[in-house]
Amino acid sequence: MYSDGIVFYLHHIGTGILCAFGTYPFLHAQAPFFLGHVEISTAFLCVLGLFDDDHGIVGFGDHYPKTKILFAICFAGSFIPIRCIIWPHFSYFFWNDMLAVLEAGAAHSAGVIYYSLVVNAGLTVLQFYWLYEIIVKMVAELGSALKAAGGDSKSEKAE
Numbered sequence: 001m002y003s004d005g006i007v008f009y010l011h012h013i014g015t016g017i018l019c020a021f022g023t024y025p026f027l028h029a030q031a032p033f034f035l036g037h038v039e040i041s042t043a044f045l046c047v048l049g050l051f052d053d054d055h056g057i058v059g060f061g062d063h064y065p066k067t068k069i070l071f072a073i074c075f076a077g078s079f080i081p082i083r084c085i086i087w088p089h090f091s092y093f094f095w096n097d098m099l100a101v102l103e104a105g106a107a108h109s110a111g112v113i114y115y116s117l118v119v120n121a122g123l124t125v126l127q128f129y130w131l132y133e134i135i136v137k138m139v140a141e142l143g144s145a146l147k148a149a150g151g152d153s154k155s156e157k158a159e
Contacts, residue, residue: 007126007129010122011123011126014119014122014123015035015119015123017115017119018035018115018116018119019035021112021115021116022035024108026108026112027116029097030090030094030097033086033090034087034090034094034120037082038082038083038087040078040082041075041078041079041082041083044071044074044075044078044079045075045079047071048068048071048072048075051064051067051068051071072138072141075134076134076138079130079131079134080131080134083127083130083131084127084128084131087124087127088124088127091120091124094120095117095120098113098116098117101113
């Protein structure tokens with residue numbers, strides 16, 4: 001319906017399964033960050049989505065362009081440090097912990113640990129893919145804004 005694509009379906013299925021695994025006393029130390037704090041940027045993205053003519057409220061972004069820019073800055077400003085700097089740092093320690101549990105033979109399910117490691121690796125790659133998409137969108141939006149600003153100043157000079 002929204003043309004989100006296979007990446008979003010895999011992302012949501014993968015994290016949903018991780019949440020189910022978290023109902024067993026497992027991953028509780030990591031859950032506040034990976035299933036909580038990282039969603040701060042998602043909250044800004046959801047609000048920003050309201051300004052999109054295709055998926056939000058038609059014309060909302062045109063009526064409130066400064067508010068749209070504010071939420072875009074809040075989104076990128078939270079996404080980049082949380083998901084592209086802190087996430088890999090926490091992932092390093094997550095991997096160390098999971099590998100130590102496997103090595104000690106203390107895993108309640110080695111399959112769950114391997115699944116968690118694979119999903120963490122995949123989600124880490126996704127953070128940087130989404131960073132790339134943010135940069136591409138930001139460059140396009142800035143280009144459009146600069147063209148519009150340049151066009152306005154030319155029409156003012158003509159008058």
